[in-house]
Amino acid sequence: HKKGFIFDLDGVIVDTAKYHFMAWKQLSKDLGISFSEAQNEQLKGVSRVKSLEKILAWGNKTISDEMFENLMAKKNEEYLSYIAKMDASEILPEVESVLVFLKEGNQKIALGSASKNARTILSKVKLLHYFEAIVDGTNVKNAKPDPEVFLLASEAIKINPEDCIVFEDSIAGIQAANTAGMLSIGIGNEKVLHEADFVFQNFSKMPNGFLMSLINNEPN
Numbered sequence: 001h002k003k004g005f006i007f008d009l010d011g012v013i014v015d016t017a018k019y020h021f022m023a024w025k026q027l028s029k030d031l032g033i034s035f036s037e038a039q040n041e042q043l044k045g046v047s048r049v050k051s052l053e054k055i056l057a058w059g060n061k062t063i064s065d066e067m068f069e070n071l072m073a074k075k076n077e078e079y080l081s082y083i084a085k086m087d088a089s090e091i092l093p094e095v096e097s098v099l100v101f102l103k104e105g106n107q108k109i110a111l112g113s114a115s116k117n118a119r120t121i122l123s124k125v126k127l128l129h130y131f132e133a134i135v136d137g138t139n140v141k142n143a144k145p146d147p148e149v150f151l152l153a154s155e156a157i158k159i160n161p162e163d164c165i166v167f168e169d170s171i172a173g174i175q176a177a178n179t180a181g182m183l184s185i186g187i188g189n190e191k192v193l194h195e196a197d198f199v200f201q202n203f204s205k206m207p208n209g210f211l212m213s214l215i216n217n218e219p220n
């Protein structure tokens with residue numbers, strides 16, 4: 001059976017979620033707005049624009065459009081300064097062996113990310129060549145939890161949504177996968193990602209044979 005495996009990037013393939021957090025935290029501090037870990041969970045998977053809107057709303061702040069653009073640019077500059085130092089050692093546990101397993105099994109692999117920096121990061125950690133399609137923040141109009149990003153990915157790899165499996169570390173992304181009619185697999189904390197069909201702390205916690213059972217349509 002041919003399936004489509006769609007990976008989120010930040011927090012699933014690489015641990016860039018911490019860099020987004022650091023950059024947003026600095027920006028919030030500069031604005032005199034504090035935000036909690038729980039609020040940070042709500043920023044995961046969410047586009048740059050939506051993230052800044054949320055932070056401003058939490059701090060009860062309104063700013064000019066020009067200031068908004070400036071802050072987004074500043075956040076991305078800081079984020080990119082962390083990315084510049086990244087290498088393959090920052091690939092999360094077992095990610096590459098999962099990609100190799102799927103590739104060798106002739107499965108379809110796509111990226112479904114909100115980030116406009118997705119290609120830069122994938123090439124930085126030398127994983128770009130595994131992906132048959134990349135759908136990212138430069139292609140998508142509606143941010144997660146809208147299913148657009150995953151539906152575009154399934155189209156690009158020509159696999160029906162019901163035969164697609166999504167790996168996600170964010171609440172918004174799990175909701176997007178569920179709405180797309182795909183199997184959702186949370187990577188991270190099961191309390192946070194309780195809406196997912198399955199949750200593993202990371203890929204190394206995924207039982208042997210789990211991926212094979214998905215490919216063979218076996219119940220888990």
Ligand code: BG6
Binds near residue numbers: 044116118
């Ligand atoms: C998502 C991250 O993958 O991409 C978010 O989880 C981030 O934290 C979003 O805001 C947009 O990323 P970028 O790189 O375009 O600012």
Ligand code: MG
Binds near residue numbers: 011170
């Ligand atoms: Mg993510």
